[in-house]
Amino acid sequence: MLALVLEQRGPDGAVVREVARPEPGTGEVLVRMLAASVNRVDLYMRDNGAGITHELPQVMGVDGVGEVVAAGAETQLAPGRRVVVYPYEFCGRCRYCLAGEHPLCVKAKIPGEHRDGTMAEYLVMPETSLLPISDKADVNGAAALGVAYLTAWRMLFGKVPLTPGAVVLVQGAGGGVSYAAAQLARMAGVRVILTTTGAQKLDHFRKAGFEMIDYREGDVAKAVLAMTGGQGADLVVDNVGEATWGQSLRSLCRGGSLVTCGATTGSQPGADLQRLFIRQLSVHGSTMGSFEEFRRLIASFEAGHFEVPIDSVYPLQQAAEALNRLSAPDRLGKVIVRIADPSASQGAGA
Known part of the structure; x- marks a missing residue:
């Protein structure tokens, strides 16, 4: 599959190339990504990354929207279901998770920071890090909810x-x-x-x-x-x-x-x-939010209480250019990386 991979630090360190497609394990879901957004942390990861535990090479991207392709054992999301990525892989057992404070989880892993991220044709996440969203919701807007709006x-x-x-x-x-x-x-x-x-x-x-x-x-x-x-x-x-x-x-x-x-x-x-x-x-x-806060945010988005302003949309093949656009003085609104056409559903046999 194609992915935007951070191979080294610096403006030329992120490249689009082929990587192995991940496979879901127990409690995990394989998602065909439709779109992801570019965030300030992506530039930080590309140019610095200090203080964030990770290893290169690593697939970039923190938030995004996609469709379920396949699921491992002990999951309930059906193939074809559209989902938004909650940008945390959390343990669900520490004192913070049990109190609903998922961003404070002592074992939290954020896509694109601590583990492979969303700017790829496919992504594997725990089912607990995916929230369903209507097929009628704007894909570009939904892709930007997980970081800036949360x-x-x-x-x-x-x-x-x-x-x-x-x-x-x-x-x-x-x-x-x-x-x-x-x-x-x-x-x-x-x-x-x-x-x-x-x-x-x-x-x-x-x-x-x-x-x-x-x-x-x-x-x-x-x-x-x-x-x-x-x-x-x-x-x-x-x-x-x-x-x-x-x-x-x-x-x-x-x-x-x-x-x-x-x-x-x-x-x-x-x-x-x-x-x-x-x-x-x-x-x-403050940074990002809890799973319940994300659920409420998505409900407000689906109800039409706000629209996500889009500055520009780049295909995955030009994702490195999308990162550069984030620093443009005239940018106004979110920069989106479009990964797949939502009308071309691949279903469970992908």
């Missing part, structure tokens, strides 16, 4: 659950998680303020009905305070890191919360402890 879901509804009427500031709205957070926050009936820059992106989000701040045109925190009558935001979503950390803290109302899932611009910002304790602010780390 991460945004937990940031908004898991750590500090939003209530209608709250004010949410989302930093760097053009990024995948931030764009998802903007959509999901508005779905929850809150006031959403976004930061970004560039005429095209500012115009895009304004036309979509969002309140905008151009972070290159002045002090973001002062702008947020001016827009909220001096109160500030109840919640700030920040995956940028050092470059925005200070302004994110200053943008919060008293008792407000900052939720972070990334450090694109650096991981060692000033803590600003006096502001934290005097204003009684809280800071939460």
